[in-house]
Amino acid sequence: NAGVMQNPRHLVRRRGQEARLRCSPMKGHSHVYWYRQLPEEGLKFMVYLQKENIIDESGMPKERFSAEFPKEGPSILRIQQVVRGDSAAYFCASSEDRVSEAFFGQGTRLTVV
Amino acid sequence: QKEVEQNSGPLSVPEGAIASLNCTYSDRGSQSFFWYRQYSGKSPELIMFIYSNGDKEDGRFTAQLNKASQYVSLLIRDSQPSDSATYLCAIGNTGGFKTIFGAGTRLFVKA
Numbered sequence: 151n152a153g154v155m156q157n158p159r160h161l162v163r164r165r166g167q168e169a170r171l172r173c174s175p176m177k178g179h180s181h182v183y184w185y186r187q188l189p190e191e192g193l194k195f196m197v198y199l200q201k202e203n204i205i206d207e208s209g210m211p212k213e214r215f216s217a218e219f220p221k222e223g224p225s226i227l228r229i230q231q232v233v234r235g236d237s238a239a240y241f242c243a244s245s246e247d248r249v250s251e252a253f254f255g256q257g258t259r260l261t262v263v
Numbered sequence: 264q265k266e267v268e269q270n271s272g273p274l275s276v277p278e279g280a281i282a283s284l285n286c287t288y289s290d291r292g293s294q295s296f297f298w299y300r301q302y303s304g305k306s307p308e309l310i311m312f313i314y315s316n317g318d319k320e321d322g323r324f325t326a327q328l329n330k331a332s333q334y335v336s337l338l339i340r341d342s343q344p345s346d347s348a349t350y351l352c353a354i355g356n357t358g359g360f361k362t363i364f365g366a367g368t369r370l371f372v373k374a
Contacts, residue, residue, distance in 0.1 A: 251309050253309065
């Protein structure tokens with residue numbers, strides 16, 4: 151049973167480009183969470199999704215950021231027109247339901263140059 | 264008040280000692296409580312979870328939960344240098360829709 155898979159592991163983008171981060175949850179998990187971690191800081195909640203639905207996006211910046219979790223395929227976190235301040239590690243986690251433990255992927259480290 | 268609060272540390276303990284990590288939370292409706300360990304540059308790894316008041320032991324780790332005081336702690340007995348990491352407290356509840364993480368406590372175990 152593969153764990154949570156994120157790709158790419160490392161992503162370099164120039165300012166103004168788009169970044170697309172992918173997350174495939176563990177088998178049997180339909181709840182996906184995205185977190186951002188800035189250097190030397192804790193995890194910040196961004197968005198919580200179930201299949202085809204955004205349940206809570208209270209941690210998402212209002213502009214340039216979007217997320218989806220389609221019926222088929224991985225969850226996608228999209229950052230448009232990236233800026234240097236978007237450089238961070240982005241972690242995806244999945245769980246069976248809202249209160250069960252969440253398991254994390256290895257993260258995508260985004261660097262904006 | 265932050266939803267989940269932890270001392271950022273660093274907490275430094277000698278090898279073989281007991282490390283005590285603490286976490287308080289604001290939502291009385293919280294029902295699930297987790298401790299994650301994160302090594303530098305790595306992803307968080309679940310090490311303990313607890314749902315009921317009292318203690319839960321797993322090897323060298325003991326999680327303690329006091330819902331009345333809105334307090335959860337993690338004790339690490341016989342601390343080893345390999346325990347040096349950031350420990351994240353995480354809280355889940357059915358009223359909300361997300362697991363909230365504290366900022367983490369850095370632990371250093373000195374050989």
